[in-house]
Amino acid sequence: xxxxxxxxxxxxxxxxxxxxxxxxxxxxxxxxxxxxxxxxxxxxxxxxxxxxxxxxxxxxxxxxxxxxxxx
Amino acid sequence: xxxxxxxxxxxxxxxxxxxxxxxxxxxxxxxxxxxxxxxxxxxxxxxxxxxxxxxxxxxxxxxxxxxxxxxxxxxxxxxxxxxxxxxxxxxxxxxxxxxxxxxxxxxxxxxxxxxxxxxxxxxxxxxxxxxxxxxxxxxxxxxxxxxxxxxxxxxxxxxxxxxxxxxxxxxxxxxxxx
Numbered sequence: 001x002x003x004x005x006x007x008x009x010x011x012x013x014x015x016x017x018x019x020x021x022x023x024x025x026x027x028x029x030x031x032x033x034x035x036x037x038x039x040x041x042x043x044x045x046x047x048x049x050x051x052x053x054x055x056x057x058x059x060x061x062x063x064x065x066x067x068x069x070x071x
Numbered sequence: 072x073x074x075x076x077x078x079x080x081x082x083x084x085x086x087x088x089x090x091x092x093x094x095x096x097x098x099x100x101x102x103x104x105x106x107x108x109x110x111x112x113x114x115x116x117x118x119x120x121x122x123x124x125x126x127x128x129x130x131x132x133x134x135x136x137x138x139x140x141x142x143x144x145x146x147x148x149x150x151x152x153x154x155x156x157x158x159x160x161x162x163x164x165x166x167x168x169x170x171x172x173x174x175x176x177x178x179x180x181x182x183x184x185x186x187x188x189x190x191x192x193x194x195x196x197x198x199x200x201x202x203x204x205x206x207x208x209x210x211x212x213x214x215x216x217x218x219x220x221x222x223x224x225x226x227x228x229x230x231x232x233x234x235x236x237x238x239x240x241x242x243x244x245x246x247x248x249x
Contacts, residue, residue: 031249041247 025050178238186232193225
């Protein structure tokens with residue numbers, strides 16, 4: 001998928017565990033895992049806002065667009 | 072409420088099937104028992120009613136039940152059983168759908184299959200109900216009758232299957248929306 005989720009990078013920078021972030025933003029660990037592994041189909045603005053608030057970052061730090069290479 | 076109607080319907084179908092079977096067995100064993108009963112047609116279409124010998128209105132349009140041929144009776148008995156069986160299965164599928172809606176699993180995959188099964192069973196009923204075999208005034212008649220209302224109901228079931236398929240896709244997408 002062209003949209004890459006860099007939550008792991010921000011978690012490492014802020015020295016925070018996934019479980020702690022999931023609790024703070026009010027989603028389950030399983031849902032956060034779906035987000036981190038790129039299996040999510042969509043993300044709500046409310047969730048994105050909560051992630052940015054807890055990780056003190058911008059949406060661009062979490063979301064990255066990488067064009068797919070055509071083989 | 073709907074679940075109770077399905078349960079009552081199932082019980083009624085089973086009871087009717089048992090009564091029909093008992094009638095067939097008894098008629099086979101003792102046809103003379105029914106010598107006072109006549110199968111009477113209304114003379115217009117294939118509508119019949121059982122009346123006693125004293126109540127018959129159209130003697131030319133009636134046949135004594137004790138004198139019906141075994142082949143005709145068995146044909147109609149098995150046709151009736153088949154219709155009851157298919158209707159029973161439809162009620163079963165409807166019950167599954169109702170139960171899933173009660174448990175807030177409305178758009179699960181199984182419900183799509185249930186609607187498709189209901190559609191196929193209705194097509195089956197249409198095909199079985201198409202043929203009628205009766206004997207009348209010394210001759211046997213095979214009638215082919217097309218009841219398109221059953222086919223329209225089958226079409227409605229297939230359309231609902233497609234609607235639920237779409238609902239299932241939206242549900243899956245929603246599960247993957249964080």
